């Protein structure tokens with residue numbers, strides 16, 4: 001993925017709306033395979049310890065779709081916790097970056113499971129590794145790759161509940 005595309009995707013996140021324009025996010029972009037593997041290994045270790053932290057719910061079977069270790073690019077989304085809206089704002093920024101990546105032809109997936117190890121007992125270590133400023137915690141990781149069935153996004157999306165179930169029209 002070109003640096004220009006990565007920057008276009010980041011600009012979508014940086015321009016996302018936030019309560020009081022507080023912009024409570026920090027993004028660390030990782031294209032370094034070793035670091036992604038290291039974090040993925042830590043997630044697997046936390047999961048097999050009987051705790052949680054792997055991809056998916058605690059003690060769940062391995063996911064069928066690709067995860068952090070397979071991603072050419074991962075954007076680690078960090079947020080403050082000053083306003084009750086901070087994590088919502090970070091979610092908006094994450095989704096804005098996801099849509100920007102999709103519009104450039106990539107596939108994306110949002111992962112929340114890495115937060116368990118990134119904010120866990122080794123938080124200081126991971127904060128330093130990912131150059132996270134003081135006062136921020138991990139909110140999610142956006143992985144970006146090919147747009148095909150193996151990496152989610154439009155082509156491989158699971159089915160969604162129908163509009164009749166999820167929406168009410170009041171006229």
Ligand SMILES: Cc1cc2nc3c(=O)[nH]c(=O)nc-3n(C[C@H](O)[C@H](O)[C@H](O)COP(=O)(O)O)c2cc1C
Pocket residue numbers: 055056063109110111112113114140152153156157158159
């Ligand atoms: C906030 C959030 C956290 C998520 N965390 C994970 C995760 O940790 N691992 C994972 O495999 N997918 C994760 N997902 C992806 C969803 O599971 C997935 O988008 C959803 O099941 C829809 O299925 P689809 O991706 O096939 O369209 C997350 C999605 C969101 C929005």
